[in-house]
Amino acid sequence: MALGFYLPSQAQNPIIRAVFTADPAPLVYRDTLFLYTGHDTASVKETNYKMPDWRIYSTTDMVHWKDYGVRLSPRTFAWATGDAYAAQCVYRNGKFYWFVATFHKKDENSQGGSAIGVAVSDRPTGPFKDAIGKALIVNEMTKDLPHSWDDIDPTVFIDDDKQAYMYWGNGSCKWVKLKDNMTELTSPITTFKPKNYIEGPWLYKRKKLYYLVYASAGTKPEMIEYCTAPTATGPWTYRGIIQENVPNSFTTHPGIIDYKGKSYFFYHNGTLPTGGSYRRSICVDEMHYNADGTIQPIVQTTKGVAPVK
Template identity: 75%
Template sequence: MKYHSKILFVLICCLSVIKITAQNPIIKTIFTADPAPLVHRDTLYLYTGHDVATEQDTNYKMADWHVFSTTDMVNWKDHGALLSPAVFSWATGDAYAAQCVEREGKFYWFVSTFHKKSEISSGGAAIGVAVSDSPTGPFKDAIGKALIINEMTTDMKHDWDDIDPTVFIDDDGQAYMFWGNGSCKWIKLKKNMIEMDGSITTFKPKNYIEGPWVYKRKGLYYLVYASEGTKPEMIEYCTSKSPKGPWKYKGIIQENMPNSFTTHPGIVDYKGQSYFFYHNGSLPTGGSYRRSICVDYMYYNKDGTIKKIEQTRNGVSKIN
């Protein structure tokens, strides 16, 4: 009897450890998607979408954008819903993928939603910009109109191709915005971050679907994106010696997500370590329309290529 009691005790201890160390998903209080990390001073801020679809819904319902923060990669502070499509007088619809970047003490939150039918637009997906003096707001519409509307891009025939903006500021101060569903588009931004500088360029990386994330590391530019996979999306990437391309395909870095058709990359270096954020449907009652953000370590080979990213339940360790 004592032997069986010991076995039971060991099993309980093991389950307790699993529960404690099962960090992923990192946000468990609400359903979150489309992670966009930003490091400001000593804090990592995470800008997210918010899934509010019921278990019975068969499409996305995304009410607003939230912000979370951490200084140790384990404990996350919820700053609440700091932006919604209602902030933009021209907008209607859901709060799709977005990214916030800092420039000269201001924080520019590039968001994708839908445009109301009007004299300048027949509707369709659009990209707007909100601005604040703080990474946690308050945010307001920076220009009072959409930065990108559906009529500006005509290569794709569906009206939801202008989504998922990612913004990158190069070492020389030039800012670029990449975005797109079905094809990838990019444009230079003026220094004020709220005006386009030049014309839109469109291209199609191998297997590209949506959700681009662009950054630079050791002189090499990376374009990471959600790809076709075997129907549920995977993450693949290209590299280039210039943000203007040409982009060379490098392969798959993350396989299909558990219980979610989509995924979305968010990449950041913080306190000497590279981190890869993504979403899946692994929370209880989760799924393709009730997603949750996870984080795992990201590693590079000596030649700059990205090592395959392992999806874990444990996530990452606490740092000081």
């Protein structure tokens, strides 16, 4: 697909309108914000997901988005099969590591089920390749839940001491430390369940406080709730709901980033024409903190965010 710009006359939500996108994961590199997304291709009549690949967009003003098209798919991984679930790309030591959730073929390494892989590139837009030739996490490594799709939605955070952590999970939240090479585990897997947790964790640090934000049950699925902690591994204190249900989609997914002096909250809903729970679209609104570090409720808008320079 050729590169192109989406040029609205002013900011608006959803921000990506040419295709259906979901599961936003923002990354700031130098002066550019890159957005890594899923891609919904189910028809209007279908009642299940079709997510064949992952896409990349970028912006320098939060209004105009450059479209790099499809940059990775489960077919990149010889061991993988099925759909492209939520993913996140992080930068370390001159390389970009794209942690992805998909499903594993039945072979000598796994009997199937959800799995997490890692792709790597020298550039934020690729090309990306399988970093290790096998899955980083397979279904057999986590036994706390019986369903086969619990190992999805990785979020990766690199702390000030350079220790990397990966959180993930559907039904329960899991975490593990990663080695400096970002492709090996260096601790046992720990499992826990924050209040109302469903899936889609997003881990980050602001000032001296660590945040674990996730898609939750709330009063009905899915809302966004969060916890805070003094370290990247807890103990986590529940802080409440920050985003209510989104229009026309029973799922949502957080992606949080600071860029050019403002904080932004990315999510998806189903508000594009012919959109819905299996044809979702990414939005972004400003995010604000109270003096004690707690997050103010997210105000969902159709106007979107103001441009920045």
